[in-house]
Amino acid sequence: MTTTAHAPLRVALLGGGTVGSQVARILTEDAAVLRDRVGAPLELAGIAVRTPDAPRDWQADPALYTTDAETLVDGADVVIELMGGIEPARTLIRRALEAGIAVVTGNKALLAQHGEELYDLASRTGAQLSFEAAVAGAIPILRPLRDSLAGDRVTRVMGIANGTTNFILDRMDTEGASFEDALAEAQRLGYAEADPSADVGGDDAAAKAAILATLAFGTSYTLDQVSVEGITGITAADNEAATEAGYAIKLLAIAERVTAEDGTAGAILRVHPTLVPRQHPLASVHGAFNAVFVEAENAGELMFYGPGAGGAPTASAVMGDTVAIAQRIVRGGPARLRTPVAALPALAPAEAHTSCLVVLRVADQPGVLRRVAAVFEDHGVSIETLRQVQGADGPGASLRVITHRARQRDLDAVVAALGALDVVHDVVSVLRVEGN
Amino acid sequence: MTTTAHAPLRVALLGGGTVGSQVARILTEDAAVLRDRVGAPLELAGIAVRTPDAPRDWQADPALYTTDAETLVDGADVVIELMGGIEPARTLIRRALEAGIAVVTGNKALLAQHGEELYDLASRTGAQLSFEAAVAGAIPILRPLRDSLAGDRVTRVMGIANGTTNFILDRMDTEGASFEDALAEAQRLGYAEADPSADVGGDDAAAKAAILATLAFGTSYTLDQVSVEGITGITAADNEAATEAGYAIKLLAIAERVTAEDGTAGAILRVHPTLVPRQHPLASVHGAFNAVFVEAENAGELMFYGPGAGGAPTASAVMGDTVAIAQRIVRGGPARLRTPVAALPALAPAEAHTSCLVVLRVADQPGVLRRVAAVFEDHGVSIETLRQVQGADGPGASLRVITHRARQRDLDAVVAALGALDVVHDVVSVLRVEGN
Numbered sequence: 001m002t003t004t005a006h007a008p009l010r011v012a013l014l015g016g017g018t019v020g021s022q023v024a025r026i027l028t029e030d031a032a033v034l035r036d037r038v039g040a041p042l043e044l045a046g047i048a049v050r051t052p053d054a055p056r057d058w059q060a061d062p063a064l065y066t067t068d069a070e071t072l073v074d075g076a077d078v079v080i081e082l083m084g085g086i087e088p089a090r091t092l093i094r095r096a097l098e099a100g101i102a103v104v105t106g107n108k109a110l111l112a113q114h115g116e117e118l119y120d121l122a123s124r125t126g127a128q129l130s131f132e133a134a135v136a137g138a139i140p141i142l143r144p145l146r147d148s149l150a151g152d153r154v155t156r157v158m159g160i161a162n163g164t165t166n167f168i169l170d171r172m173d174t175e176g177a178s179f180e181d182a183l184a185e186a187q188r189l190g191y192a193e194a195d196p197s198a199d200v201g202g203d204d205a206a207a208k209a210a211i212l213a214t215l216a217f218g219t220s221y222t223l224d225q226v227s228v229e230g231i232t233g234i235t236a237a238d239n240e241a242a243t244e245a246g247y248a249i250k251l252l253a254i255a256e257r258v259t260a261e262d263g264t265a266g267a268i269l270r271v272h273p274t275l276v277p278r279q280h281p282l283a284s285v286h287g288a289f290n291a292v293f294v295e296a297e298n299a300g301e302l303m304f305y306g307p308g309a310g311g312a313p314t315a316s317a318v319m320g321d322t323v324a325i326a327q328r329i330v331r332g333g334p335a336r337l338r339t340p341v342a343a344l345p346a347l348a349p350a351e352a353h354t355s356c357l358v359v360l361r362v363a364d365q366p367g368v369l370r371r372v373a374a375v376f377e378d379h380g381v382s383i384e385t386l387r388q389v390q391g392a393d394g395p396g397a398s399l400r401v402i403t404h405r406a407r408q409r410d411l412d413a414v415v416a417a418l419g420a421l422d423v424v425h426d427v428v429s430v431l432r433v434e435g436n
Numbered sequence: 437m438t439t440t441a442h443a444p445l446r447v448a449l450l451g452g453g454t455v456g457s458q459v460a461r462i463l464t465e466d467a468a469v470l471r472d473r474v475g476a477p478l479e480l481a482g483i484a485v486r487t488p489d490a491p492r493d494w495q496a497d498p499a500l501y502t503t504d505a506e507t508l509v510d511g512a513d514v515v516i517e518l519m520g521g522i523e524p525a526r527t528l529i530r531r532a533l534e535a536g537i538a539v540v541t542g543n544k545a546l547l548a549q550h551g552e553e554l555y556d557l558a559s560r561t562g563a564q565l566s567f568e569a570a571v572a573g574a575i576p577i578l579r580p581l582r583d584s585l586a587g588d589r590v591t592r593v594m595g596i597a598n599g600t601t602n603f604i605l606d607r608m609d610t611e612g613a614s615f616e617d618a619l620a621e622a623q624r625l626g627y628a629e630a631d632p633s634a635d636v637g638g639d640d641a642a643a644k645a646a647i648l649a650t651l652a653f654g655t656s657y658t659l660d661q662v663s664v665e666g667i668t669g670i671t672a673a674d675n676e677a678a679t680e681a682g683y684a685i686k687l688l689a690i691a692e693r694v695t696a697e698d699g700t701a702g703a704i705l706r707v708h709p710t711l712v713p714r715q716h717p718l719a720s721v722h723g724a725f726n727a728v729f730v731e732a733e734n735a736g737e738l739m740f741y742g743p744g745a746g747g748a749p750t751a752s753a754v755m756g757d758t759v760a761i762a763q764r765i766v767r768g769g770p771a772r773l774r775t776p777v778a779a780l781p782a783l784a785p786a787e788a789h790t791s792c793l794v795v796l797r798v799a800d801q802p803g804v805l806r807r808v809a810a811v812f813e814d815h816g817v818s819i820e821t822l823r824q825v826q827g828a829d830g831p832g833a834s835l836r837v838i839t840h841r842a843r844q845r846d847l848d849a850v851v852a853a854l855g856a857l858d859v860v861h862d863v864v865s866v867l868r869v870e871g872n
Contacts, residue, residue, distance in 0.1 A: 140584030148576030151755020319587020
């Protein structure tokens with residue numbers, strides 16, 4: 001607990017928004033504790049912002065704000081990038097890594113698009129690059145995936161990785177709200193932006209799926225390898241059908257090891273609304289919280305739960321990375337090597353295995369059940385439950401079918417064939433099921 | 437992915453039981469993957485057991501089994517201790533650490549009693565000592581507490597750290613079973629031992645509380661600093677009262693920062709049956725699963741969930757530690773320093789703040805409510821809800837009181853005073869509440 005003789009480490013903070021302000025606060029208010037943990041003072045060298053005199057959630061010494069990010073980076077021991085977006089974040093991070101300066105970032109969009117380039121650059125120059133805050137805010141998930149499971153084999157990761165959509169789905173579930181009303185409430189409470197498309201369209205969750213898969217499988221994946229379906233099509237009727245069958249609807253980011261029909265080992269990355277059994281741990285993640293469910297060969301089923309966003313929680317993850325990097329600078333030792341790259345190519349989502357809830361409006365006449373069931377059977381998809389519900393899902397009879405696990409390609413073919421049956425008025429909804 | 441020139445690392449396995457067998461299996465079956473991750477082969481040098489030809493869950497090469505643990509330890513680069521119990525585990529671990537040999541252990545009883553001595557020895561000789569498997573089996577909790585939250589301040593840890601008791605309480609909850617019937621079922625299914633006293637009495641959870649607190653607060657705590665109350669006194673009536681009030685009963689291992697009445701900053705460690713609100717994440721931990729709920733100043737509320745026991749899950753945690761240690765041996769770099777020791781002395785449990793559900797059988801006459809309420813008020817304990825329930829909890833009227841948070845000492849005084857009131861026939865139960 002004594003002050004060491006090691007020189008202070010200069011920390012350059014890029015970005016003075018919600019998370020940046022909290023990082024500046026922690027570096028200032030907890031300076032003594034951080035010094036003891038690191039073995040040297042962490043000195044906030046400056047905060048690069050666009051408008052130095054803008055109002056902040058937490059105000060640092062005014063002399064620390066600067067618009068000259070390059071000079072700040074060049075003089076730093078550790079760069080913390082919290083600007084978000086691709087540029088100028090990408091150029092500034094490259095500048096730091098090329099000079100061998102350690103970087104901590106929470107920039108999921110950048111990592112999901114240009115992660116490979118940055119990991120390679122860091123490997124080449126020996127600079128540290130850490131990004132715990134980029135996925136699921138405060139939840140420690142990257143370190144457990146990378147280190148704690150280093151002697152195991154991760155087979156699947158399923159994440160509630162976007163708090164906005166979880167809030168909306170949770171309100172639809174607990175209050176029977178429509179998507180539009182739940183979204184409006186999320187916007188009123190500050191959980192959703194004025195333009196919510198990146199959240200409700202699934203793109204934010206898709207960026208996190210790419211990063212989670214990269215860590216889980218030791219292979220670099222990018223955003224364009226993730227198949228994405230958002231929650232804008234989810235209706236109160238979908239929720240009612242899910243509830244009646246014993247499920248909750250969650251927007252999941254899923255990354256799993258699979259073997260394609262031709263025998264290729266690979267990974268499938270997908271984001272879509274998913275039915276989760278009510279007793280599954282993911283079903284009890286409420287409000288804007290996030291959670292990541294991990295399946296590994298030996299460990300079995302693990303789940304990591306916590307706040308997925310917010311200034312202080314995300315700053316906690318940033319500071320965890322910063323302390324680890326600073327300890328390594330002070331104590332010496334080699335940089336952490338990149339996870340060895342495995343050969344798990346991204347495969348087409350049609351190769352995924354899943355089960356489905358299919359809701360159909362059908363003609364109310366004899367023989368319909370038999371003809372519907374035959375369509376599933378013809379495509380090699382077996383039925384777990386088939387229930388007729390009168391008066392639900394619009395006029396006529398309603399059929400609710402839950403399949404056993406089948407290849408997505410075959411399920412797609414079933415849905416197409418059902419739509420062409422004369423006794424089927426409408427395919428009301430098709431929702432995938434995981435966690436059974 | 438190429439084999440390096442580094443010499444194989446010799447792994448000495450002490451113990452060939454459920455977990456030891458799985459570690460031997462993983463070291464053998466996954467040798468190629470482990471070699472790639474570590475940068476050198478992990479060579480299983482031998483397995484020290486009492487009876488070399490006993491039947492095993494997984495049978496290694498018969499030539500590897502030995503009764504000569506000392507010689508095995510002396511020739512090792514890494515020792516994995518999975519014998520359990522105090523001796524000879526303690527002497528063998530000391531022998532390894534004194535020689536600078538890294539040790540991985542899952543021995544919670546040993547760490548909770550002699551952890552300080554072993555941490556000190558490891559610090560002195562620079563040997564690594566890792567023990568992720570000692571708490572909550574496969575759940576990665578120690579690394580997140582130590583590393584991911586290194587820039588934050590943990591204020592409270594609450595763990596469902598014993599799968600046997602969680603299974604029993606869950607059965608009592610979901611099936612209305614008595615404690616005796618639920619225990620018998622747990623024994624039949626192999627979740628409880630023939631002598632279940634260490635589990636149901638709370639001692640196993642208490643050992644984990646000491647280890648969790650040691651990591652969360654950077655201070656060494658031992659088993660005798662944990663106040664312990666098991667679940668043997670929990671009745672179906674307790675469960676009914678908890679459910680009616682919106683809670684589930686869980687056996688929690690709790691470690692929290694507190695300030696005592698005299699201003700001393702410290703920590704309180706306790707294990708007791710606890711009411712948890714139904715919507716709290718800990719309430720949805722079912723069966724024999726474990727979970728650790730962590731509150732930190734900046735991160736907020738985190739939870740880590742997974743299997744708390746079992747051969748393969750616990751072996752996964754052991755292997756995570758083993759790979760991390762082996763990587764450090766191969767790549768060089770200093771041993772991880774001990775967490776700086778903070779000055780958080782263990783305080784008396786009477787200093788804890790909690791709320792309580794108090795169930796009373798009272799005389800069915802006017803003025804009883806007023807007199808009962810006055811007892812709480814006289815001790816400065818405020819009441820959140822007070823409900824009269826006819827026909828429950830035995831003859832006469834039943835009162836169910838939930839208090840606001842108050843100091844344990846004052847709650848104890850309230851309970852004593854209630855028991856002395858002439859209109860109170862019986863204090864049926866007193867259950868503490870957390871997570872509100």
